Amino acid sequence: MLLTLTTTAAPATDLGYLLAKNPARLHTFDLAFGKAHVFYPEATPERCTAALMLEVDPVGLVRGRQGPAGEGGALEQYVNDRPYVASSFLSVAIARVLGSALGGRSKDRPELAQQAIPLEARVSVLPCRGGEGFLRRLFEPLGYEVAAQQHPLDETNPDWGSSRYFSVTLRATKRLADLLTHLYVLVPVLDDDKHYWVSHDEVEKLLRHGAGWLETHPEREAIARRYLKHQKSLARAALERLVIEEDPEEAAERPVRVEQEAELERPLSLDEQRRASVVSALKDSGAARVLDLGCGEGKLLKALLADRQFAEIVGMDVSLRSLEIAEEKLGMGAGGRLPDKQRERIRLLHGSLLYRDQRLAGFDAAAVVEVVEHLDAPRLAAFERALFEFERPGTIVLTTPNAEYNVKFAALPAGKFRHKDHRFEWTRAQFQGWAKGVAARFRYVARFAPVGPVDEQLGAPTQMAVFSQ
Ligand code: SAH
Numbered sequence: 001m002l003l004t005l006t007t008t009a010a011p012a013t014d015l016g017y018l019l020a021k022n023p024a025r026l027h028t029f030d031l032a033f034g035k036a037h038v039f040y041p042e043a044t045p046e047r048c049t050a051a052l053m054l055e056v057d058p059v060g061l062v063r064g065r066q067g068p069a070g071e072g073g074a075l076e077q078y079v080n081d082r083p084y085v086a087s088s089f090l091s092v093a094i095a096r097v098l099g100s101a102l103g104g105r106s107k108d109r110p111e112l113a114q115q116a117i118p119l120e121a122r123v124s125v126l127p128c129r130g131g132e133g134f135l136r137r138l139f140e141p142l143g144y145e146v147a148a149q150q151h152p153l154d155e156t157n158p159d160w161g162s163s164r165y166f167s168v169t170l171r172a173t174k175r176l177a178d179l180l181t182h183l184y185v186l187v188p189v190l191d192d193d194k195h196y197w198v199s200h201d202e203v204e205k206l207l208r209h210g211a212g213w214l215e216t217h218p219e220r221e222a223i224a225r226r227y228l229k230h231q232k233s234l235a236r237a238a239l240e241r242l243v244i245e246e247d248p249e250e251a252a253e254r255p256v257r258v259e260q261e262a263e264l265e266r267p268l269s270l271d272e273q274r275r276a277s278v279v280s281a282l283k284d285s286g287a288a289r290v291l292d293l294g295c296g297e298g299k300l301l302k303a304l305l306a307d308r309q310f311a312e313i314v315g316m317d318v319s320l321r322s323l324e325i326a327e328e329k330l331g332m333g334a335g336g337r338l339p340d341k342q343r344e345r346i347r348l349l350h351g352s353l354l355y356r357d358q359r360l361a362g363f364d365a366a367a368v369v370e371v372v373e374h375l376d377a378p379r380l381a382a383f384e385r386a387l388f389e390f391e392r393p394g395t396i397v398l399t400t401p402n403a404e405y406n407v408k409f410a411a412l413p414a415g416k417f418r419h420k421d422h423r424f425e426w427t428r429a430q431f432q433g434w435a436k437g438v439a440a441r442f443r444y445v446a447r448f449a450p451v452g453p454v455d456e457q458l459g460a461p462t463q464m465a466v467f468s469q
Helices: 012-019 058-062 073-078 088-097 131-142 176-191 200-208 220-228 236-246 259-268 270-284 299-305 320-329 377-391 403-408 428-442
Strands: 002-007 027-031 034-043 048-056 117-127 145-152 162-174 289-293 312-317 346-350 365-369 395-401 445-451 462-468
Touching: 002 012, 002 176, 012 034, 012 048, 012 176, 027 088, 034 088, 048 088, 088 176, 117 176, 131 145, 131 162, 131 176, 162 176, 176 220, 259 270, 270 299, 270 365, 270 395, 270 445, 270 462, 289 299, 299 312, 312 320, 320 346, 365 377, 377 428, 395 403, 428 445, 428 462
Parallel strands: 289 312, 289 365, 312 346, 365 395
Antiparallel strands: 002 048, 002 117, 027 034, 034 048, 117 162, 145 162, 395 462, 445 462
């Protein structure tokens, strides 16, 4: 996948400043789906071209993920056009690698970043569902001169007809940020691959980039419709990356499944006991509107749905894969078995516990079950402020492993955590020290309860705190 950006604005080599990439060097970045390289095939004062090349690793993309149900089957996961064509991966790379230029910022040439300059963008292979007509209808209203060359399906068999792949050149005098923004939004629209698990909130995020031009674009409905498609595929990773770009924690990289931990705890039926304790603490609080933060695959959500006291239930997780599984398991997807009455009570949100989130404000209670130990300790403060100070539910029910109990797990080597993604595991004193501090700082009262069989010396395997205001 190759995108080139050319300018003839003198001195053209200032493009290096606009992109914050020195024209004399090759710049390589590791992205979740492969590598991105930026280099300059030409750099003279009259004409300068920067190339963004992506090496998408299709095997890496599917590793560790479950195969898609039905459509395409396993082979398509590995053999597909993704490495070669411009798709949402290009958008992700633009955001990650050329982020300041996309945002219209330049440390060394701030005025130039705000100026319209002659620009030419060339995308070597752009899949255009909707053909050249749609391509033109997308870019021409924005003031681009469009040149497109369609490729045959098979060069040796011209009678097979044309493919949906085009080499595209766009020319305009624009701010570089505008050009990059248009590519960022419209390349995935043209590609229209089945790769979005898009909730309304992400759509808003993506379309924020449309501010100032999309509202008046004649094809805005088609653009929005394609974004809004509720679809899934291997390239879902791209969307996760878009969120992560604004939410720089790498949490979505983390393993979603908690089998290793579950395996250890299974003989104690700890998972069920934990859920029962949390549900009963939430019930006792009298809550009707509840959050499950870090909801994972949605087992607690299911238990909450089964109780009519909980009139509004919101699950939130940073992992899109987990949300998909939760959606599936709860029967919430299109054609799912969840009756409308139940469906109205529950919503899933993609987000992070480390950021203030207006959508989570004003709830009666929140559950945070086996999640804090997945947060980097230095980021706990951000979590505390977002939840206890900003979102401020009436009651917070929080559980975490009791590290003291680990010696009872024969299969767990000494000093090891129950799950490899855990950043820490607290003793009872550590947990209670933390929880009391948080309660005091944010005007909550904390009480503690053991979950699971209590060992006289070591305590219970899970510790729970209930914070109330
Ligand atoms: N509460 C569930 C899942 C626990 S596993 C249960 O008890 O079964 C931890 C979950 O926290 C994972 O689903 C993980 O994706 C999520 N998570 C980790 N960091 C997060 C963050 N910063 N914001 C939101 N969710 C996060």
